[in-house]
Amino acid sequence: MDDQSRMLQTLAGVNLAGHSVQGGMALPPPHGHEGADGDGRKQDIGDILHQIMTITDQSLDEAQAKKHALNCHRMKPALFSVLCEIKEKTGLSIRGAQEEDPPDPQLMRLDNMLLAEGVSGPEKGGGSAAAAAAAAASGGSSDNSIEHSDYRAKLTQIRQIYHTELEKYEQACNEFTTHVMNLLREQSRTRPISPKEIERMVGIIHRKFSSIQMQLKQSTCEAVMILRSRFLDARRKRRNFSKQATEILNEYFYSHLSNPYPSEEAKEELAKKCSITVSQVSNWFGNKRIRYKKNIGKFQEEANLYAAKTAVTAAHAVAAAVQNNQTNSPTTPNSGSSGSFNLPNSGDMFMNMQSLNGDSYQGSQVGANVQSQVDTLRHVINQTGGYNDGLGGNSLYSPHNLNANGGWQDATTPSSVTSPTEGPGSVHSDTSN
DNA sequence: GCAAATGATTTATC
DNA sequence: GATAAATCATTTGC
Numbered sequence: 001m002d003d004q005s006r007m008l009q010t011l012a013g014v015n016l017a018g019h020s021v022q023g024g025m026a027l028p029p030p031h032g033h034e035g036a037d038g039d040g041r042k043q044d045i046g047d048i049l050h051q052i053m054t055i056t057d058q059s060l061d062e063a064q065a066k067k068h069a070l071n072c073h074r075m076k077p078a079l080f081s082v083l084c085e086i087k088e089k090t091g092l093s094i095r096g097a098q099e100e101d102p103p104d105p106q107l108m109r110l111d112n113m114l115l116a117e118g119v120s121g122p123e124k125g126g127g128s129a130a131a132a133a134a135a136a137a138s139g140g141s142s143d144n145s146i147e148h149s150d151y152r153a154k155l156t157q158i159r160q161i162y163h164t165e166l167e168k169y170e171q172a173c174n175e176f177t178t179h180v181m182n183l184l185r186e187q188s189r190t191r192p193i194s195p196k197e198i199e200r201m202v203g204i205i206h207r208k209f210s211s212i213q214m215q216l217k218q219s220t221c222e223a224v225m226i227l228r229s230r231f232l233d234a235r236r237k238r239r240n241f242s243k244q245a246t247e248i249l250n251e252y253f254y255s256h257l258s259n260p261y262p263s264e265e266a267k268e269e270l271a272k273k274c275s276i277t278v279s280q281v282s283n284w285f286g287n288k289r290i291r292y293k294k295n296i297g298k299f300q301e302e303a304n305l306y307a308a309k310t311a312v313t314a315a316h317a318v319a320a321a322v323q324n325n326q327t328n329s330p331t332t333p334n335s336g337s338s339g340s341f342n343l344p345n346s347g348d349m350f351m352n353m354q355s356l357n358g359d360s361y362q363g364s365q366v367g368a369n370v371q372s373q374v375d376t377l378r379h380v381i382n383q384t385g386g387y388n389d390g391l392g393g394n395s396l397y398s399p400h401n402l403n404a405n406g407g408w409q410d411a412t413t414p415s416s417v418t419s420p421t422e423g424p425g426s427v428h429s430d431t432s433n
Numbered sequence: 434g435c436a437a438a439t440g441a442t443t444t445a446t447c
Numbered sequence: 448g449a450t451a452a453a454t455c456a457t458t459t460g461c
Contacts, residue, residue: 434461
């Protein structure tokens with residue numbers, strides 16, 4: 001009724017195809033002719049308008065009867081076309097204003113995100129940015145592969161729900177649009193409804209439904225974000241390294257205790273051996289250094305354990321190195337392949353090796369792994385020569401490896417590796433830092 | 434269930 | 448950008 005009244009009120013103040021309708025006055029009463037022909041026509045129009053305005057206030061039967069009377073009225077075609085013209089102009093101005101609206105940036109963001117996640121748009125075989133990130137973070141371990149596939153399965157689930165709901169909305173939108181169009185067509189018998197008005201109504205319905213779609217997209221985005229955070233939050237998914245990996249890392253740490261800063265190459269090597277990422281290696285060494293420094297006494301036992309463990313290997317390696325050096329040319333370096341680490345660090349490759357009594361092993365060079373094993377072996381020998389307690393100054397893994405500031409000694413100017421028997425001029429094998 | 438251990442993250446510093 | 452130090456969050460062992 002609002003539109004109709006508004007339109008009729010508007011109509012009362014405008015020219016109807018060149019005929020003025022009682023300039024802005026209220027509609028005339030439906031009865032009583034004023035004699036002149038022009039006046040009679042005005043009276044007809046006023047009569048029709050009055051009937052239209054009051055049609056909804058009447059009972060259904062009365063309304064039906066009035067509808068029929070209006071349809072048969074001789075002025076109906078003329079009035080109908082004028083009303084159509086006015087409505088069309090009104091509709092155009094409204095639509096024009098609406099069509100100038102720029103695309104909603106929020107909706108664009110949501111669309112972009114859903115597209116990036118592989119929820120909307122063509123299916124990418126479950127692939128998504130987050131899934132790729134998960135895969136990258138996994139480091140290729142089987143556990144993470146399972147989690148990755150789990151993530152993909154859940155993402156597919158979200159995708160399916162999203163598409164099902166979207167289809168439902170589209171279907172409902174179409175059904176509702178058809179329904180409204182039918183109603184309008186029905187109404188067009190009693191009041192003027194142009195095709196453009198129908199189009200406008202369809203536009204309104206679609207906008208309403210697209211706002212619902214936006215809510216759906218928002219919910220989907222939230223679901224994806226929750227899924228991502230659950231699967232990619234590494235803290236939540238912390239796993240202890242395998243025993244073997246921890247052993248490898250510890251071996252390296254204690255055999256390079258005077259300077260436990262593995263080079264990039266060493267980190268990569270360790271990462272490969274332990275089936276973890278390079279950053280995990282860095283994290284491990286960072287944690288280890290700080291925790292060792294904080295509580296050296298506590299780590300003494302562990303240090304001794306690893307020293308003893310590698311001692312036998314070290315002995316073999318040193319023996320092999322020495323023997324090899326004697327048999328071959330004295331200038332030919334031995335890479336020491338029997339050791340745990342064969343790192344291509346140029347700084348580690350050829351070092352002046354000290355003999356086990358602390359004197360410099362002049363003229364011979366061995367691989368870094370051998371050097372580190374020598375450190376360990378020397379420590380074990382020292383231990384057998386009198387190891388007091390964890391805090392004793394004679395201990396290989398005593399705080400004397402740390403400088404006055406609590407940090408490890410500068411790798412560029414290192415003193416003796418670990419042994420109290422060492423000369424002051426020896427150079428540590430690990431120059432990575 | 435709790436404390437210790439441990440891997441990851443954050444912040445500050447160099 | 449690498450590291451130290453503090454902290455968080457989870458796992459592990461009892």
